[in-house]
Amino acid sequence: MSLLKNVGTIGGLTAVSRIFGFVRDILVARVLGATAMGDAWQLAFMLPNLFRRLFAEGAFASAFVPLFNRRMKDDGSLDEAQSFASSVLSVLLPILIVFGGLAMLVMPWVIEFFAPEGLGDNPGNLEVAVMLGRITFPYLMFMSVATLVAAVLNSLSRFAAAAAAPVLLNICLIAALGFGLTLDGDLEARRTTAQAMAWALSLSGLLQVVWLGYFMRRSGFQLSLALPKVTPGVKELGILMVPAIFGAGVYQISRFVDLFFLSTLPVGSYTYLQMADRWNQLPLGIIGIALGTAILPALSRYLSKEEGEEASRLQSNAIELAMLLTVPCAVALFFTGTAFVQTFMAGQAFTQSDALVTGTVVQGLVLGLPAYVLVKVLTPNFFARRDTRTPVFTAAISLVVTITLNIILVPQLGVTGLAIAGAVGAWCNIILLGGILHVRHFYRLEPRLLGRIVRITLASAAMGAALYFLMREIDGWFTASILEKTLGIAAILGVSAITYGLAAVILGVLDKATIARLMRRQG
Template sequence: MSVDTPEKQQTADIKPGSLLRSSGLVGVMTMLSRVLGLIRDIVIANFFGAGAGADAFFVAFKIPNFMRRLFAEGAFSQAFVPVLSEYRATAAPADIRILVNSVAGTLGVVLCVMTAVAVLAAPVLTALFAPGFLDEEVKFGLAVDMLRITFPYLFLISMTAFAGAVLNSYGNFAVPAFTPVLLNLSLIGSVYFITPFLDENVMALAWGVMIAGFAQLIFQMPFLARLNLLPKPRVDRHHEGVKRILKLMTPALFGVSVSQVNLLLDTVLASFLVTGSVSWLYYSDRLSELPLGVFGIAIATVILPSLSRKHATANSTEFSATLDWAMRAVMLIGVPAALALAILAVPLISTLFQRGAIVDNDVLMSAKSLRAYAAGLLFFMLIKVLATGYFSRQDTKTPVKVGVIAMVSNMVLNLMLILPLAHAGLALATSLSAALNAGLLWRGLLRQGVYTVQAGWWRFVGQLGVASLSMVGFLIWLNPSDQFWLSADIWQKIAWISGLCIGGAATYFILLFIVGVRVRHFKMQD
């Protein structure tokens, strides 16, 4: 049985015209993961509601998950993929294997040290990320115990992100996009199969996170082996590629992942609010992340290797055209998704989560923060794309400056809005700072001359506006009152929300077609 070598794989890049197809593939896989994620959250809500146990788990899971997004998928991937893409364009296959081995070994050692320190310092981390728990001994102790189980997930998922970055660089987007499905299956399974064996039922979720980390990493290994790039870790901090990656990572920590810092600040402040606030933010954030992951992150994932190659070959015209395509693609989905989330906040949360331990007040409170997150959804999506325009050129300093400005503005807005709007104020502050972040990133690309606005934007915005307003009118016209959603049975809710979503989407895309938007307009040569 023959094995594809890197020499063969160098001819297997994404084929011309496939950016849309690749984005669609990643989007479908991500959609599967996010739908299972919603099912996971429904199960958690049904079993644990929005009480102390759920609050403690969401904090214990958010800490390693935040660091994973900041460290692995954020700083590391954005630094590693451009360097690996450059090696693929200029270096021999043997040198690529040495780079992969050196990065795996160096990254692995750093992660092991971080994990060991975090497990020992779990009480300190919990107090740092959820200081409001200190006054509630049981909730604080539960969060500490779960954090000691969940934090090793950072090591496992970071190595998984490393493997996924290699696969993405070689045009295999499906496997990394599918991998998160295993986390959701693991957590769902842990609720049903581990809970009966534990005195503290909610601890089953922490063990589910640990199991998922192993499953996700092991799943990707055969695909790396097919590329003949299964790492043989070696610690080599002095390797030229490793040094460049480490240099790029330092400022990148404050770049593309600034939105994660803002979300974490929400959790810290929410821990001081009434019990349930952390959970309300979590459930609403999960819904807002569905379109963000399916479309925003999918498009950014696909264009990063493409932009990196175009930068390496000094193809500035196609670089700019690719960025412009990505922004239009994001707006095509981001604008109607944000409007729909705001209008259907109560219907969505009630249909998905209102059963078991979730009561009417939980639905209404979660809906408030969902509307606030919806206000920033388009900007969250644009940040993913615009930041990629910097990282693909190995420019991590500019996003740092923008990220610091956005983070400071978020802190100020949090303090201004938390008193009048409570947890919803925290969500709104995150959205407003995201708008500032996206605007500054876009202006920077224009000033640096690496992006030029392409023709046809005013026409596109007009077409988008007509279709979006038509969808809004349809949803407002047919959406029942909040009281209906709080009192109807589950099958009535499913029937109504399905009709609203299908009808709203149909209205939007039919109007787009009528005003002249076609699929061929979004085909992009790689």
């Protein structure tokens, strides 16, 4: 299957999940708002998700896939791969249970450390926040197992089930929020809603394990549990995972740093960042996750067969597709993010002033959107070579840059400073990753590709200029009636499509040769 088709399959199903997630966050904003209980929910939601993205989706998947692919035989035999995956699961599950139990024990201290200023002003808020954290943490265990099963399915080139699984998360949370809409909207109602959402989160993790397990069995692959035993394969996986935690998870590590700085800001800051990140995650999740997931198995196969030219071609196609999709998204959101937040999120517990702050945070986040996606595109080149150590170096430097900028910017700009610092750190990571790939002759940016990136940037800049002048004329529409808001969004979409489309045609951004190159079948 071609890169474009793989990305289309994963990205299309991920887009469905993101749309559900978008509806979920609209309801969260309106039901919980930028309040103490809204921040308590966001913190309880972020903690297991940060560990999941860092250890499971980041380090584990990146280290597991190349080792798993190496055990898949050309004749179609899966016995060795099946034995390896089962031994990993037998060791992983007890670790998750112990880690989850310890996390629940220390949850009061964790919540107190990361709680924003003013969360404890109302009696009972901290206790509810601790309870939410304890209820949500089993989600980490369920999703770590789900990640293993998803990695197996992706290695078997069965991408659809794993890409569709997050829809279950959003359906569960939307159902809990629907219950919250029937309540009065006071503090006690918000607490009850947050508890219902916490239970729904953990339930969704269990449902995703069942969903993925069903499709794994349909593919003819079986996992079995045995007494934990550190086999040579498990030991190699552990060795690869330690540096991969830093190399693949720089974005998540920076979010842990964000939690610390958020704890120094007033109530509402968690909610502002999460609501803004929803807009950033729409293209990041759909494009970045799809590309990273699609190219890692193929890169692993090419490199195991010493087909370096094919690996480089795949890497170039992935970079071009990433830039083609993310640069215009970033430019458009920079100029129109506040309008979208005002249109879709403002109302009830989420005020217009909350929407303005969130829109500013969106601007800071999207400055790094192409870099966040390119991290997911470049790091598989290292992981496919079983090199998870090199990205530690790049991650450490970018993290130092991010923390330094946080210290400087957060006191001046508040939560927006966090967004800008993270964006700059991500670009530092990209420069270092690309430079190391170039120096080691693993991958070199071709003049053809560089020229296409320049043209994509120019076409996006033309669209940005048009949106800048448009927003000066229609800015007031997004705080008016539903009709005016609808017309405003239609104007944004129309101007974006027309200006970017014309600029793309004039500059030759997309042509038949490019489409044919992206449609070529991958290994």
